[in-house]
Amino acid sequence: MRDINIPLPIARTLLSPIFRITLNARLPWQLQRLLLDIGSRAQFLPSDTTVHRLRLGGRPAERITAGPQLPSRTRGAVLYLHGGGYAIGSLATHRSLAARLAHETGCAVYVLDYRLAPEHPFPAGLDDAEAAFLELVGNIGYRPEQIALSGDSAGGGLSLATAQRLIAGHGYTPAALGLIAPWVDPNQVPEQSRDLVINRPWSRACAAAYLGDGDGKDTGYAPLHGVLAGLPPTYVQVDISEMLHAQCVEFVAALRVAGVPTRFIESQGLWHVAQLQAALVGPAAAALTELADFLREAIQPVALRDLG
Template identity: 35%
Template sequence: MTAYEVSPEFTDLVERLRQSPFRADTTTVPKLRANFEKFAASFYNPPAAEFVRDNANGVDVEWTRVPGCDRSQVVLYLHGGGYSIGSIEGYRDFCARISEGSGSAVLSVGYRLAPEHRFPAALDDAVTAYRWLIDSGVHADRIVVAGDSAGGGLTVSMMVALRDAAIALPAAAVCISPLTDLAHTGASVLEKAYADPIVTPEGSHSYAVRYLGEQGDPTDPLASPLYADLHSLPPVLIQCGTAEVLLDDSLRLARRIRDAGGSVDLDVWPEMIHIFPFFASKVPESQRALRYLTAFVAQAFGREKNPSHANASVAAAASLKS
């Protein structure tokens, strides 16, 4: 038994993930995409919500709104998938749960994917969608930007690009298991390879090459925001698990933000895996993490002052926060 006893649902999830073909780095990109969509569909059981497609100055986006949500406050969501897979459709369940928990509208961004569209296409699309949202009348302080994995890294890169262009920044940001270092220099890349059922060192390298190209610079600060100047960012929530290859991407990002004078809530969950909140339709730990995430969003919009932490075992990972 581990120091932190996980739920049976989480154990089942890990076993399923270890058999999932979308984690194989030798599979073709079309197959990777199709396999991910099939897997994501098996977790699709969203709360009642409307899904409305829109066009953000040429970028495919979709509104997700549960009944009664405040349409004046928006979570702009950037999905994960190593910049090569993932989609608006695959994240509908998760976006509906964010809308329900935070009482906000969610705008999911279908940014262009690699290798057909390499860096900085995803960043350009994210910035375009954000600026479109501002131009449509949504104030920056009524926007929270969020994303997981590649989308979590893209969240930070986008804020750096916006800041440097003197564009008003969002009220806050959420990064779930963010991919922040495409050079993969974190110790966890190898140390956690045995534990991570989603990300492998080889697979992560393959995704980086697809995004950057063979001659691309993995330390470019707008591709790998760990290397960016991170001053003057809004408050950031980082959620991650101790059993993921990209753990050090989260821990080092938190330190860099703090060193730059920023505010960061580093929410580390013992035994949890890459992007574990995504599985909230079936896994209790994911549901608790999502409640904390949406309370953070609500707090950023002034709807809640003190989001409670439902993870009773977070003290077990407290040493990682220093």
């Protein structure tokens, strides 16, 4: 199926009631998850996409590649951690986004079904992400510097926390961090009451569900306050209209103070993780291409050395 390009004002008008109904703190988590999975059917895959189900670190996962061929380890890989406030989101909701990344980077993209809150609060998701990365290295055969970590919203925060844990605990530095509107400090209460996608009551419910009985000062929970020095090149994208915009600005400033090579993209007119609608909205597809270009550039030098 070919991409279509819905004009931004129409797309915003269509999406607003969907998010208002679905991301609702009064709805049970299971119902929110179901509604998102149903809605994800509109986010179709690029043609010639192969989806292979497997397990990583003991959790269900998908390896997504462009074309039917088996992935080449010399090309590197992306470990993608989906968003959803640590409480919703799934392989289905992010399959289209991951498939587009696979096509545009030329790498295998591994999407992890990490455990969700409130059934599995912090640090369950972080433990799962760490275990998945270690299996990509130990059992599948990638080198740490061949694997980029990427994620959106809560998955962006989880990607950052995973990189920090890998560096501190294993001496493994990923090739790059590709973060879409990362939620790097769930303790912060935004001044804004809502944007097109997220509203404050829902985000606070997610933060509480993810924390459980944990310590909000733990840097695994709020990686903005963890060690940033030594992180790999990092891409951050956020729209200026988002509730998380101020947090992302703070995060990028901290990265630069820590000496981390950082590419910061502030879009105008999109919405929180608009890249999920890349098959439907041209500017969202362009934003996803920017991320793919960054990841490919970060991983490609390793592949070139392998081939030479």
